[in-house]
Amino acid sequence: MRAVLCEAWGGPDDLVVKTVPDLQPKPGEVVVKIRAAGVNFPDVLIIQKKYQVQPELPFSPGAEISGEVTAIGEGVTALRQGDRVAALCTTGGFAEEIALDANRCIKIPESLSFEVAAGFMLAYGTSWHAVRDRAALLPSETMLVLGAAGGVGLSAVEIGKAIGARVIAAASTDEKCAICREHGADETINYTTEDLREGIKRTCGKTGPDVIYDPVGGKFSEAAFRSIAWRGRHLVIGFANGEIPAIPLNLTLLKGASLVGVFWGSFTQREPQNHMKGISEMLGWMKEGKIKPRISKTYTLDEAPQALRDMAARKVTGKSVITP
Numbered sequence: 001m002r003a004v005l006c007e008a009w010g011g012p013d014d015l016v017v018k019t020v021p022d023l024q025p026k027p028g029e030v031v032v033k034i035r036a037a038g039v040n041f042p043d044v045l046i047i048q049k050k051y052q053v054q055p056e057l058p059f060s061p062g063a064e065i066s067g068e069v070t071a072i073g074e075g076v077t078a079l080r081q082g083d084r085v086a087a088l089c090t091t092g093g094f095a096e097e098i099a100l101d102a103n104r105c106i107k108i109p110e111s112l113s114f115e116v117a118a119g120f121m122l123a124y125g126t127s128w129h130a131v132r133d134r135a136a137l138l139p140s141e142t143m144l145v146l147g148a149a150g151g152v153g154l155s156a157v158e159i160g161k162a163i164g165a166r167v168i169a170a171a172s173t174d175e176k177c178a179i180c181r182e183h184g185a186d187e188t189i190n191y192t193t194e195d196l197r198e199g200i201k202r203t204c205g206k207t208g209p210d211v212i213y214d215p216v217g218g219k220f221s222e223a224a225f226r227s228i229a230w231r232g233r234h235l236v237i238g239f240a241n242g243e244i245p246a247i248p249l250n251l252t253l254l255k256g257a258s259l260v261g262v263f264w265g266s267f268t269q270r271e272p273q274n275h276m277k278g279i280s281e282m283l284g285w286m287k288e289g290k291i292k293p294r295i296s297k298t299y300t301l302d303e304a305p306q307a308l309r310d311m312a313a314r315k316v317t318g319k320s321v322i323t324p
Contacts (some may be wrong), residue, residue: 001019001020001021001022001023001095001096001097002017002018002019002020002095002096002301002324003017003018003020003060003094003095003301004016004060004061004062004094004095004301004304004322005017005018005058005059005060005272006046006047006057006059006060006061007057007058009047009049009057010047010048010306011047011048011308012047012201012306012308012312014047014304014310015047015061015148015304015305015308017301017304019246022097023071023097023098023099023183024075024099025071025072025076025099026073026099027073027074027075028073028074028075028076028101028102029051029073029076029091029099029100029101029102030065030069030071030072030073030076030079030085030099030100031069031070031071031097031098031099031100032065032068032069032070032085032087032099032100032105033067033068033069033070033096033097034065034066034067034093034096034097034098034324035066035067035068035114035118035324036065036066036067036114036115036117036118036119036298036321036322036323037062037064037065037066037093037095037118037321037322037323038062038063038064038092038093038118038119038121038122038151038156038319038320039299039307039308039311039316039319039320039321039324040063040064040119040122040123040151040243040311040315041150041151041238041240041311041312042054042062042063043061043062043063043094043308043322044308044311044312045134045236046061046091046309047061052263052265053090053091053203053265055090055091055095059091059092059190059225060091060092060095060097061091061093061094061304061308062089062091062092062093062094062095062121062252063088063089063090063091063118063122063321064086064087064088064089064093064118064121064122065086065087065089065092065093065098065118066080066085066086066087066108066114066115066117066118067084067085067097067098067114067233068082068083068084068085069082069083069085069105070097071251072102072103072312076102078102079102079105079107081158082281083107084107084108084109084110084114084117085105085106085107085108086105086106086108086117086118086120086121086191087100087104087105087106087121088104088121088122088125088268089104090265093322094289094301094322094324095301095324096324100164104278106276110147110166112286114323115171115295115298115321115323116293116295117140117323119151119293119295119318119319119320119321120293121279122151123152123154123155123263123293123319124155124159124282124291124293125223125264125268125275125278125279126152126155126237126262127134127152127156127159127213128159128205128278128279128281128282129156129262129264129267129275129278130156130213130235130237130260130262130264131156131159131160131163131211131213131235132159132163132236132278132281133234133267133274133278134260134261134262135211135213135233135235135260135297137160137163137165137210137211137236138163138165138210139163139164139165141165141166141210141211141318142165142166142167142168142204142209142210142211142229143156143160143165143166143167143168143209143210143212143213144156144168144170144200144204144209144211144212144213144224145167145168145169145170145180145185145213145268146158146170146212146213146214146215146216146220146221146224147171147215147216147240148169148170148171148172148176148177148185148188148216148312149169149171149172149173149176149177149179149180149306149317149318150215150239150240150314150316150317150318151318151319152215152238153169153180153213153215154179154180154183154317154318155293156213157169157180157182157183157185158182158184158290158291158292159282159285159291160184161183161184161185161290161291162291165184165211166186167184167185168185168186168187168188168189168200168203168204169181169185169187169188169189170189170190170191170192170196170199170207170220171188171189171190171191172191172192172314173190173192174190174193175189176317176319177189179294179317179318183245183292183294187203188246189202189203189283191220196220196223196224196227197223197226197227197233200224200227201227204227204229204322207229207230208227208228208229209224209227209228209229210228210229210231210232210233211232211234211235212224212225212228212232212233212234212235212242213235213237214235214236214237215232215237215238215239215240216239216240216244217238217239217240217241217242217244217245218239218241218242218245219241219243219244219245220241221234221245221247222245222247222248222251225251225255225259226248226251226273228257229255229257230255230256230257231256231257232255232258233257233258233260233274234257234259234260235260235262235287236259236260236261236262237262240314242254246258261291266304266314293319294317294318294319295318295319295320295321296312296316296317296319296320297316297317297320297321298320298321298322298323299320299323300322300323300324301322301324304322305320306310307320307322
């Protein structure tokens with residue numbers, strides 16, 4: 001089989017595509033023929049040794065996949081050859097096949113395309129854990145989403161609307177703001193052409209947003225937190241800006257507000273039942289048409305470096321996937 005390999009820490013241009021031995025399942029594992037693999041910002045970080053998880057070299061990046069089960073390991077009873085599945089894998093997704101623990105796979109319906117299934121679990125799983133679980137967003141509340149046109153940002157917009165809340169989407173271009181409105185955002189802020197705090201005042205009035213969804217970091221985090229509502233919750237998702245902000249803690253006191261950490265990967269391991277509860281609820285929302293994952297572009301294995309360059313340059317709206 002062919003696989004994208006990170007053989008030395010570096011950027012996308014240091015990745016290579018090679019033929020490697022076909023995989024055989026160990027006890028408790030299945031082998032999945034990968035039909036699509038989601039591209040995520042952690043894939044950019046992990047090859048640079050900048051992510052929380054640092055695998056041994058060489059490895060294939062790619063944290064979420066969809067495909068068909070082709071081989072069953074000893075002791076696996078819940079899956080059969082030919083089953084359509086999606087799975088979280090942390091690494092190994094940018095390849096033609098993957099061997100992984102059968103418990104990490106979930107069956108997907110025929111109505112769900114492999115591309116959507118591969119781009120669904122990480123972004124929407126993160127946002128469900130953040131918005132539904134950690135922030136406990138209410139239908140009567142307002143949520144501000146920073147970096148709203150990206151994969152996790154757009155999923156947060158849709159989940160906020162599925163809950164029934166008012167959603168303000170902040171993004172860097174008018175085109176991205178338009179995409180956010182297409183996915184349900186009530187108001188938008190282009191923080192390249194409008195001061196973020198002024199935009200929040202315009203869209204939220206003096207009270208500010210009850211929940212701030214922040215996958216960006218950098219200078220926008222403190223500006224947003226200074227505008228948060230009383231008893232607000234600021235969700236710390238990640239730092240796509242590349243800069244980890246230092247927010248003065250006296251602001252939490254003055255606002256009676258909370259900084260809430262969101263580590264979805266650890267959540268799935270520590271609370272697998274709650275994670276599956278979220279997946280089930282979102283599949284239901286998808287059937288009802290309340291959430292519609294946006295797959296903006298597909299790439300081949302050989303184009304994986306370009307996929308990661310586009311992700312790092314914030315050229316992606318919604319999700320992009322690699323289709324081996």
